[in-house]
Amino acid sequence: MASSHSASVISELLTAALLVLAIQPSQSALAQFPADSSANCEGELPQQQMNYCAAQEYWERDAELNQIYKPFKRSLSLTEQERLTDSSLAWIAFRDADCKARASRYEGGSIQPFIHARCMTELTENRMAELPNRLQGFDLTYAYADRQLNRSYQALLNDVSPRERELVIDAQLAWIDYRDRHCIFETMVQKTEAITNNPCLTRLTDIRSQQLNAQYRP
Numbered sequence: 001m002a003s004s005h006s007a008s009v010i011s012e013l014l015t016a017a018l019l020v021l022a023i024q025p026s027q028s029a030l031a032q033f034p035a036d037s038s039a040n041c042e043g044e045l046p047q048q049q050m051n052y053c054a055a056q057e058y059w060e061r062d063a064e065l066n067q068i069y070k071p072f073k074r075s076l077s078l079t080e081q082e083r084l085t086d087s088s089l090a091w092i093a094f095r096d097a098d099c100k101a102r103a104s105r106y107e108g109g110s111i112q113p114f115i116h117a118r119c120m121t122e123l124t125e126n127r128m129a130e131l132p133n134r135l136q137g138f139d140l141t142y143a144y145a146d147r148q149l150n151r152s153y154q155a156l157l158n159d160v161s162p163r164e165r166e167l168v169i170d171a172q173l174a175w176i177d178y179r180d181r182h183c184i185f186e187t188m189v190q191k192t193e194a195i196t197n198n199p200c201l202t203r204l205t206d207i208r209s210q211q212l213n214a215q216y217r218p
Helices: 004-022 047-074 078-104 112-130 142-157 162-190 199-215
Strands: none
Touching: 047 078, 047 112, 078 112, 078 162, 142 162, 142 199, 162 199
């Protein structure tokens, strides 16, 4: 029978392996555009090349995220590292669900891969800014940000097809889980006040409201 220490080490290794696997984008969406630093993305391009270049931009941001994530995690306590892993897994689930929902509005169209890749890039850039906690709260209250988000969310649900509506709901539920888990982590690291009304909660809610207002459109 394994000792509790051995079980803890095995659990930590499995969690780390899961995170490495999960942080990769959906193979069905981006595998057709392998990373290629020599891609020509200058000037006016046909849609297929725009799709390819959007994917290359994502691969670059993904590499940058990994470069930020590893040293940032090493700077944390073990408890904080566990919370960061929890936050990251929730973010990955949100990223995949949100980009699937956004791209679904253009299903079958030549622009769909472009929309998906741009979404992946945007959310990855947001995550890069979050990890070192460089972002601060906005000059507004959580209650106001939450009201704005609810308006944006309901407006979007009224503007999509029944199938798209299900994907948007899935993405929003994944975002809520990610928001809560990340703000628990950030509150621990920054030693801010109660989770119910702190800068992290307000900031992420405001960002999500802006995403729903604009980023589901090309």
